[in-house]
Amino acid sequence: MVKIFVKNKLHNGSRIVIKPDLSAGLKSYESGAIVKPELVDSSIASLNNNIKPSKILVVESENKDNLDTVFKETGYSELLERYGNVKLINLNKPEHVKALNPK
Numbered sequence: 816m817v818k819i820f821v822k823n824k825l826h827n828g829s830r831i832v833i834k835p836d837l838s839a840g841l842k843s844y845e846s847g848a849i850v851k852p853e854l855v856d857s858s859i860a861s862l863n864n865n866i867k868p869s870k871i872l873v874v875e876s877e878n879k880d881n882l883d884t885v886f887k888e889t890g891y892s893e894l895l896e897r898y899g900n901v902k903l904i905n906l907n908k909p910e911h912v913k914a915l916n917p918k
Contacts, residue, residue, distance in 0.1 A: 829868045833858060837875045837885055852890040859898055868900060876906040 825831065835855050839848035855873060862868055873891065875882060882905040886892045894901045 825862075825866045825868070827867045829866060830870045830872070831862060831868045832872045832874055834874050837882070837889070837891070838878045849889065852894065855891070856894060856897070859894065859901060863898065863900070871898070871901045872904050873901060874904040874906055882907065 833855060835850035837849045859871055862871060873894065875885075886903050891903060895903065
């Protein structure tokens with residue numbers, strides 16, 4: 816489940832990480848095995864409308880299926896086209912994202 820804690824915590828220009836459960840791979844989200852991309856889409860839209868984050872990272876680790884394929888086949892890749900500040904991150908790939916813990 817995507818959880819967002821916004822009130823008094825986030826502000827314009829924040830960087831946000833959303834970690835939906837896609838660990839079941841290519842199983843249909845209708846089965847409840849993975850988070851529907853529409854839920855993440857509406858969360859991103861709400862964040863963009865209310866706090867205008869600089870970047871939203873949607874992150875997941877590969878399990879049994881290639882995550883790039885999972886992103887494409889489940890509709891998560893479409894989020895990149897819809898929002899200019901969204902990036903899909905495969906945590907199993909060597910790309911690293913520096914995140915600072917706000918004080």
